[in-house]
Amino acid sequence: MRARVYRRWLRLVLVLVPVVAAFTLWDSYAIQAGHWYFDLDQITGIYVALDVPLDEILFFIVIPICSILTFEAVRSIRPDLGRDL
């Protein structure tokens, strides 16, 4: 759809770094406080840091990318709404 998000990779990386950091900290706190837990048969079993599974980190990368792709796709389809930010 010519969203051209991956062509703006630096901007994407600059979004992902703080978002992944903030939500990994929240996730780590929630896991340690027992807010939620995972079915060990249905996750990779790889832990990245602070008791957070790799699966969660991937989630915090994929969802922002999906959001930005959606946002840019809507902007390209409705340029009347998406001009100046």
Added chain:
Amino acid sequence: MTYTALGLSAVLTVVLLDLLVFKTKLVKRKIFWYSYSIILFFQFVSNGMFTGLGIVKYNDFAIIGVASPEVGPPAFLGDGRLFFAPVEDVLFGFALVLLSLSLWSLYEKLGIQKNVKAGPARVSWFSKKSD
């Protein structure tokens, strides 16, 4: 803090970032709400799988609803659940999406890779006639 309290705090924090700190003001714009409504639909689908299949489970002290059962899916609707997921996940998801889009827009305002723009949609019948 409970998941409910943290979810509310996160939404408040990110809305304040969007309005007052980054000044991207996405929550005042149609383009954000159009995009978010699409994202929210797919959140319900994918999160319904994570929670309905019991990949992630919740303890009752953290949420409005009841704990996820040891075996089998939680309530589809009701009991503080929305399509299997705790209603708090809407707050978590909103904060995640708004923070991402607000930062993305902030960098555009700051001129970082600003000149690459989304091209015209290939599906012209999808686009509103230019006005």
